[in-house]
Amino acid sequence: MNDILNSPKLDKNFYVRNVVKVAKDLLGKTFVRRIKGKTLAATIVEVEAYDADDEASHSFNGRSQRNNVMFEEGGLLYVYFIYGVHFCCNVVTGKADHGSAVLIRAIEPLNHFDFLAKNRFGTTKITEKGKINLTNGPAKLCQALQIMRADNGADLLGDKIYILDAPKLKKNQIIQTTRIGITKSKELPWRFYIKNNPFVSKR
DNA sequence: ATCAAGATTACCT
DNA sequence: GGTAATCTTGATA
Numbered sequence: 539m540n541d542i543l544n545s546p547k548l549d550k551n552f553y554v555r556n557v558v559k560v561a562k563d564l565l566g567k568t569f570v571r572r573i574k575g576k577t578l579a580a581t582i583v584e585v586e587a588y589d590a591d592d593e594a595s596h597s598f599n600g601r602s603q604r605n606n607v608m609f610e611e612g613g614l615l616y617v618y619f620i621y622g623v624h625f626c627c628n629v630v631t632g633k634a635d636h637g638s639a640v641l642i643r644a645i646e647p648l649n650h651f652d653f654l655a656k657n658r659f660g661t662t663k664i665t666e667k668g669k670i671n672l673t674n675g676p677a678k679l680c681q682a683l684q685i686m687r688a689d690n691g692a693d694l695l696g697d698k699i700y701i702l703d704a705p706k707l708k709k710n711q712i713i714q715t716t717r718i719g720i721t722k723s724k725e726l727p728w729r730f731y732i733k734n735n736p737f738v739s740k741r
Numbered sequence: 742a743t744c745a746a747g748a749t750t751a752c753c754t
Numbered sequence: 755g756g757t758a759a760t761c762t763t764g765a766t767a
Contacts, residue, residue: 586748594748604763622760624749641748677749719748742767753756 539648542568543579545702547695553612557631557638560612561587562730564629565712568702569645571683576650578683580673582701584644584731584738586717588628590637593722597637607691609637615699617680617690624677627685629694629701643718643729645673646737647682654682675739707732 548567553560564582571578588595596605596618607616608630616628616639628639647654652662654672658681664672673679680686685699692699710733717729718740731738 588748596748599764602763618748619761620747621749622747622762626748628748643748675749717748721747744766745764747761747763750759752758 539579542648542702542704543570543577545704548701548703550611550613550695553629553631553694554633555612555631557587557589557640558728560629560631561585561640561728562712562714563706564640564642564701565730565732566707567704568648569642570700570702571685572698573684574653576653578650578653579648579702580645580679580683581648581704582642582644583646583735584642585729586641586643587728587730588639588641589728590632592726592728594717594720594724594726595637595639597639601637605637608639609635610691613694615685615689615692615694617685617687617692619687620677625680625686626676627680627689641676642679643676644731644735644737644739645679646735647673657684658682670736674737 567582569580597608601609611634612631614630628641630639632638655662655664673682694700715729
């Protein structure tokens with residue numbers, strides 16, 4: 539655990555690359571959220587890439603008030619509100635004005651389970667199944683980590699939300715497939731997840 | 742001005 | 755498996 543938290547932050551160069559490569563490389567890295575004096579840590583286990591010339595991407599029709607952060611240089615957090623109910627968070631990638639990001643779809647918590655459970659269910663008493671349910675979806679993990687509108691545009695090189703390096707996964711531990719919940723560009727194989735990880739949202 | 746769709750989730754049958 | 759929840763955006767009038 540201490541080894542994990544003592545790893546270096548991913549740097550600017552990591553984020554300013556092709557979005558599909560960044561997506562794949564984010565698997566296994568440690569997502570950190572500092573809030574209320576706590577340092578919440580979780581392993582990234584499922585992601586999706588959204589690129590500029592990708593019909594399913596929020597950036598496809600150009601810059602707008604909502605997707606503005608996606609067009610910044612890589613290394614920021616893009617948070618959006620969806621279905622009038624949920625927040626989802628993305629890691630902005632690529633050069634300035636490009637418009638690409640990686641949706642974080644699922645994480646595996648490493649600490650502070652009571653705090654996450656309180657945020658999700660209003661109680662610290664949870665079953666084994668409830669534990670899986672803490673962060674096995676893009677809106678669930680935002681609720682658990684208290685990521686919301688105010689966090690849109692957060693600097694991932696700052697000290698509130700950031701990602702730590704971790705050993706690169708082997709090729710055979712990564713599954714590549716099509717994305718979930720979209721109607722356009724469904725055929726692009728831009729979803730990645732860690733094989734056999736119980737926190738992955740859907741097989 | 743009105744309307745439909747949306748990178749989801751929880752709860753129902 | 756179906757659908758309500760309920761805000762924001764972009765299209766059409």
